[in-house]
Amino acid sequence: MKFPPWRRREEELEEEIQSHLRMAIRDRMQRGESAEEAESAARREFGNVGLIKETTRAMWGFGALEIFWQDLRYGARMLLKQPGFTLMAILTLSLGIGANTTIFSFVNGVLLRPQVVAEPKQLLRLFERQGNFFSFPNYRDLAEETQSFAMLAAHCSGNLNLGQGDSIERVYGEFVTGNFFPALGIPAALGRAFGTETDDGSGAHPVVVMSHGYWKRRFGADARIVGQSITLNGHQFTVIGIMPEGFRGTWPVGVAPELWAPLMQPQLRPGADFFSDRNAESVNVFGKLKPGASPAQAQAEVSLVTKRLAETYPALDPDVNRNLEGSRVYPLDHLPDFATRAIQVFLGLITVIGGLVLLLVCVNVANLLLSRAALRQQEVAIRLALGASRRRLIRQLLTESLLLALAGGAAGCLLAFWLTSLLRSFRPHTDVSIELNVALDSRALGFTLAVSVFSGVLFGLAPAWHATKLNLVPMLKDDRRGASGKTARFSFRNLLVIAQVAASLILLICAGLFTRSLQNVHNVDPGYESDRMLTVPLDLGAARYDKTRGRLFYQQLLDRFEHAPGVQRVSLAEFTPLKSEMVRASRVAVEGNDAQGGDYPSFIFNTVGPHYFETMGIPLIAGREFTSQDGEGAPLAVIVNETMARRFWPGAQSALGRRLRLMEKENDLSPYYEVVGVVKDSKYRSLGEETRPYFYVSAQQNYRRQMALHLRTVGEPSLLRSAVRDGVLAMDKSLLVDVATMRENLTAAFFLPRVAATVLVIVGLFGLSLAVVGIYGIVSYAVSQRTGEIGLRMALGAESRDILRLIIRQGLKLTLIGVGVGATLALALSRLLSRMLIGVSAADPVTFLTIPLLLTAVAVFACWIPARRAAKVDPMIALRCE
Amino acid sequence: MKARYQNRIELLQGTLDMLILQTLQWGPQHGYGISQAIRTSSNETLQVDTGSLYPALHRLERQKWISSEWKVSENNQRVKAYRLTAAGKKHLAAERSRWERLTEAVEGVLNPARKESEA
DSSP: OOSSTHHHHHHHHHHHHHHHHHHHHHHHHHTTOOHHHHHHHHHHHHOOHHHHHHHHHHTTSOHHHHHHHHHHHHHHHHHHHOHHHHHHHHHHHHHHHHHHHHHHHHHHHHTSOOOOOSOGGGEEEEEOGGGOOBOHHHHHHHHHHOSSEEEEEEEEEEEEEESSGGGOEEEEEEEEOTTHHHHHTOOOSEEOOOOGGGGGOSSOOOEEEEOHHHHHHHHTTOGGGTTOEEEETTEEEEEEEEOOTTOBTBOOSSBOOSEEEESSSGGGOOOGGGGTOTTOOOBEEEEEEOTTOOHHHHHHHHHHHHHHHHHHOTTSOHHHHHHHHTOEEEETTOOOHHHHHHHHHHHHHHHHHHHHHHHHHHHHHHHHHHHHHHHTHHHHHHHHHTTOOHHHHHHHHHHHHHHHHHHHHHHHHHHHHHHHHHHHHOOOOOSSOBOOOOOOOHHHHHHHHHHHHHHHHHHHHHHHHHHTOOOHHHHHTTOHHHHTOOSGGGHHHHHHHHHHHHHHHHHHHHHHHHHHHHHHGGGSOOSSOOSSEEEEEEETTTTTOOHHHHHHHHHHHHHHHHTOTTEEEEEEESSOTTTOSOOEEEEEEETTSOOTTOOOOEEEEEEEOTTHHHHHTOOEEEEOOOOTTSSTTSOOEEEEEHHHHHHHSSSHHHHTTOEEEEEOSTTOOOOEEEEEEEEOOOOSSOTTSOOOOOEEEETTTSOOSEEEEEEEESSOGGGGHHHHHHHHHHHOTTSOOOOEEHHHHHHHHTHHHHHHHHHHHHHHHHHHHHHHHHHHHHHHHHHHHSHHHHHHHHHTTOOHHHHHHHHHHHHHHHHHHHHHHHHHHHHHHHHHHGGGOSSOOTTOHHHHHHHHHHHHHHHHHHHHHHHHHHHTOOHHHHHHHO | OHHHHHHHHHHHHHHHHHHHHHHHTTSOEEHHHHHHHHHHHTTTOOOOOHHHHHHHHHHHHHTTSEEEEEEEOTTSOEEEEEEEOHHHHHHHHHHHHHHHHHHHHHHHHHOHHHHHHHO
């Protein structure tokens, strides 16, 4: 089969016509004409062979396709003739299309993957009011008392420590009831999943099921792992099955548990009160409807049962009971509102950014095409004069831009391929395991094709429209000025360039502010000594310690390191300043002004052990710090920072001995804490924050499952790293021990601002280069239009310097308007960033002066290239052209 | 120029199609043969313009009223021969009756007197 398909037909038509001619000639010769006579007569009689072919071809119905093929070949030739322009356009397009393909495959991978469950219509998710979870006893009662569900399963998630000693790794696991897998109805891909036999609480079923992704990542998809034993939090568990690829339990988006363990087996049992405390809203619940039962029935029943439960246990926290009574059933893939909103905002944001980038790209390529169209005006004019219809020409030009877009799309695919593999390898350090299922599948490639075609039409239509809207007569006489008509119709182009300049200025100013603030990181005093310090965050919750064992462990930990060689001071704290992502906050009422139901300010606080301030190097201003005396039974003690002391009392000294209450729940009357000390302010959440009220309570009086060991070393802290690690592991080999220096913590704390700054710089420079190309396009177009005028000016005595100034002024005007608009907007916007900036004002004069100047300078350079061309115009030649 | 040819096709279209189909009723024939046959059977009155003939042949083929195949002629030449299809036969019959009604009607308009006298 020949390509294109009309090629064979073409040859046949030729042969058909030739045979016709031969037969006509033979007949004439038989009638006695000479060979020459016969041939010329036959040809005359036959008519215009080319034309007949043309009209016959039109009957084939290939017409449109064939014309497209012609245009494609012609377009390719034209593009190859101007490799510089073509390369520029393809590169620009590939950035826009590549970025959008990546965003799409991200959205595709996160959102458009259906849950892997057997009968999604039969499965319902239960939430308390506002997406709250259920307490385990409430779940158990619901499961017993509802009739519409064939089974009701519960699950909760948490981190587990997998392995032993040096190879310990944190995994994100789910603890599930025995009917979890039967309800979802998905069998294991390898081995088997566990069932209700694990609900007996006997400890005789230490089994786990692994996710496909984790199995591949950690065990290299080795099938022999099934049946083998692994160590979880120091206990032996047998891997009995691997779930199929894509199985995420009940999670509709992103979150991907790495393994599933029985909730009711005692080895991993959470705190002792987990199964009895009705106040602890701690398990997710979903159920499978009985055949024939409807969601409405289930809802009615759930409402009834939860109402009865709330009445049976009136002593519960009123919030908890109100939540319970507001329980609702949802489809299994329903997300709580806050999560949906967060996802929508995030995806909306990246989609908007992607769309804007694509729009900028299209505008720019359109600009390039417009400037090029100016150079091709004569070609277009000749073709129009020879009888080509305007539609035909627009079609030709559109085919050309489509070709460009497809080439850009192909290059964009390569870019997206690289970007997605980058994204896949990126595993964010979050407590929850997130699987970024980003891959270039057929859907993503289809999207790329659609985007390419769409942008091809988008950036091609306007230039094609303008290029063919010509006043022919002056054009053919080579008078460019007359043909293009008014310049006013390009005011839209001017507007676009102004917008581009403004947008890239905003991005660059934000990038500049971030960069400046990052330079300041090491000059800002955090309020404590960050040198010679090690931190070891420990999660006794994950290791399933209860309160008594935990207290003992913390005490032994402090004893062990207090006199260790190389350690100067040691203490514990729930939060490490500038590092922890979580906070604990409480509303605070001071004695004398603490009536029930009042409206009290909320402050964040830390829970710290004895000698914390000495360890951290935070100066004590008045009173004392916590000692081992501030334990259980002793009067509750609190230490406040200067700002908080000033807020409630005249000063540091007068704060001592005063009492305050933490109004943690619905303003119930909690006990008084006495202020025993006042310490200097320091930075808590970020280096850029304003000084804020902050306080500390004693770890011995407030048990926390997660605490970080803080060690002040005598010498270089990293030398002690392995000794500290071994010391902790010697106490409990099931703990995840991650020793870091305070310096490392600080660096990690600036990871995100650094990424943000880098991304902003890249996008800003991209925008800048687009704007510069845009300015260049406009100015060089103007130069080509004004050649005659420039010649006239020079003939009348203008010097090339004057011409240079004339041309540059035009581009400069656009740039300055753009800079003005951009700077104003950036000033308004940067105020929103001020919280993230360290030691830099949101209206930092250095940034706001240098970046606009820099941008203007680059723009002037972009104008200077075509301006120089204009200044070199020979007046004689220019005028003769008129 | 192109426009002129297209106009001619337009004018001849219905009739030429019918003539071609009629000619092919006697058996497969190539383009040259068709034009010669029409010429001789109309006593040289109808000269078929090749500029209309080939587009018409290709169009009829696309409409599946005729089919074509390459054959070797008596002069040992490769020729493209067209053959009437079943659908073509049906179409020809329909066209013929349409044509007869048309000529009758035109005749009636041109010679109204005779019609009256007959009545």
